[in-house]
Amino acid sequence: MSYTASVDKTVCISAGLCVAEAPEAFVFDDDEIAEAVEGHPGLSDEALVELARSCPSGAIRVLDADGNEIELT
Amino acid sequence: MTGTEQTVVLTTFADAKDAYRAKDLRQALYDEGEIVMADVLVNLHGEEHRARRRVENRLFRRETFDHYERDLFPGVIETTVAPYLAAGKVDLVHLGHELLLNLAALTAGIDRPEGTAAETERLYAYMMRFVEGATLAHSTQDKDAQRVVIGQALLDWDAEFLTPSIERRRALDPADRPRDVLTCLMEHADELGLTHEVLRREVAFFLLAAAHTSATAFVRSIDHILGWIAEHPEDAPKAAGDPLFVQRCVHETVRLNPSSPIGKRRALAPVRLRSGMEIPEGSSVIIDLMAVNRDPEVFGPDAAEFNPYRTPPPGVAPFGLSFAAGMHVCIGQDLAAGVVPGNDVDPDNHLFGLVTGAVRYMFTCGVRRDPDDPPVRDANTARPYWGRYPVLLGGDA
Numbered sequence: 001m002s003y004t005a006s007v008d009k010t011v012c013i014s015a016g017l018c019v020a021e022a023p024e025a026f027v028f029d030d031d032e033i034a035e036a037v038e039g040h041p042g043l044s045d046e047a048l049v050e051l052a053r054s055c056p057s058g059a060i061r062v063l064d065a066d067g068n069e070i071e072l073t
Numbered sequence: 074m075t076g077t078e079q080t081v082v083l084t085t086f087a088d089a090k091d092a093y094r095a096k097d098l099r100q101a102l103y104d105e106g107e108i109v110m111a112d113v114l115v116n117l118h119g120e121e122h123r124a125r126r127r128v129e130n131r132l133f134r135r136e137t138f139d140h141y142e143r144d145l146f147p148g149v150i151e152t153t154v155a156p157y158l159a160a161g162k163v164d165l166v167h168l169g170h171e172l173l174l175n176l177a178a179l180t181a182g183i184d185r186p187e188g189t190a191a192e193t194e195r196l197y198a199y200m201m202r203f204v205e206g207a208t209l210a211h212s213t214q215d216k217d218a219q220r221v222v223i224g225q226a227l228l229d230w231d232a233e234f235l236t237p238s239i240e241r242r243r244a245l246d247p248a249d250r251p252r253d254v255l256t257c258l259m260e261h262a263d264e265l266g267l268t269h270e271v272l273r274r275e276v277a278f279f280l281l282a283a284a285h286t287s288a289t290a291f292v293r294s295i296d297h298i299l300g301w302i303a304e305h306p307e308d309a310p311k312a313a314g315d316p317l318f319v320q321r322c323v324h325e326t327v328r329l330n331p332s333s334p335i336g337k338r339r340a341l342a343p344v345r346l347r348s349g350m351e352i353p354e355g356s357s358v359i360i361d362l363m364a365v366n367r368d369p370e371v372f373g374p375d376a377a378e379f380n381p382y383r384t385p386p387p388g389v390a391p392f393g394l395s396f397a398a399g400m401h402v403c404i405g406q407d408l409a410a411g412v413v414p415g416n417d418v419d420p421d422n423h424l425f426g427l428v429t430g431a432v433r434y435m436f437t438c439g440v441r442r443d444p445d446d447p448p449v450r451d452a453n454t455a456r457p458y459w460g461r462y463p464v465l466l467g468g469d470a
């Protein structure tokens with residue numbers, strides 16, 4: 001697990017795909033905006049990237065171990 | 074190009090996906106349909122859109138869809154189809170709208186206290202007017218005359234269905250109110266700054282969108298499956314017995330026949346797509362979904378053909394971009410088409426989507442074309458809709 005994920009809360013539209021697909025790695029906050037759980041438990045780096053790619057609003061950002069942003073398109 | 078206005082047409086999958094996610098490209102598909110679509114969710118932009126979408130998305134969760142698909146909808150399908158099955162025939166266009174209207178009314182929050190066929194017929198007639206309004210850009214009729222009729226239909230529907238539904242909810246304890254779009258909007262009206270007129274159009278939009286887009290997919294899916302099994306008779310048993318096969322057929326149908334053949338956006342600022350394409354500020358962007366979803370770079374050399382066994386590359390949905398992407402991705406996508414199955418799908422816990430359930434049920438009823446009454450296209454719109462699609466049911470399939 002070397003990648004890290006974050007959710008841009010100003011972009012998230014609460015579609016909930018990440019929470020439904022990976023409930024251990026993403027949760028809703030009190031306003032039902034998604035947030036990433038540290039270490040994205042239950043998700044491999046590859047699965048994390050796939051999930052970020054399928055976020056409808058493009059709110060999930062993934063960084064590699066060196067802090068470089070992973071290309072999601 | 075006319076004057077200073079430029080039109081940019083996107084025909085590749087990569088450009089289309091990029092454009093749907095571009096924050097400076099604003100929705101413009103419904104500019105001519107404002108009589109119904111002004112200020113509704115899919116027409117909003119920026120913070121106003123995000124605020125309303127976040128509120129409404131709370132209703133569109135998988136546990137809700139699971140309840141609809143497993144508990145609610147099977148009974149609705151059976152009850153709706155029963156009289157036609159007894160008669161041995163039906164027009165699929167009418168049946169699709171009637172079937173999906175029953176669900177859309179529940180989702181939108183439009184009550185039918187009489188519970189009669191006549192009451193449903195009246196709601197159906199209103200909904201078809203709203204469909205006309207939303208798709209006015211593609212109408213082949215006198216659009217100004219249509220606007221007058223549709224505007225009056227909205228007011229009449231409000232008096233007959235919407236306002237009584239609002240009053241019924243107001244009379245209930247908040248904890249006892251049904252969880253539907255209307256209740257959700259009533260409870261957040263102040264926070265979202267909703268006027269009654271906007272609420273009226275928003276609920277009308279949910280009614281038409283949920284029923285009409287799914288109803289057209291229902292008819293087209295059956296048409297494609299009938300064509301497929303004529304060529305591949307070995308797959309005939311799967312149409313009634315294998316919901317994963319039927320879901321693949323629905324996804325392939327939706328890829329080839331997006332509910333709207335184009336997406337449309339307007340550039341609020343200069344936008345540069347990853348391919349290098351420049352979109353000038355103020356220009357109109359047409360996303361040609363018929364071409365995008367047939368992009369051979371993505372879907373292979375036979376992209377224009379119907380093939381339920383097609384495997385798209387990773388990161389590409391089997392239905393292409395028919396449900397759009399980005400901020401305006403269809404809120405009811407999983408409800409209508411289910412979740413895209415992975416390699417380790419468990420059929421007992423999988424969401425197949427309501428269209429899949431309805432289509433599969435029709436094949437258990439022996440649906441087949443009527444050789445004496447062939448289907449005809451709808452001449453009232455430039456959109457490729459079926460106007461009538463008579464089929465036979467039951468008996469010797």
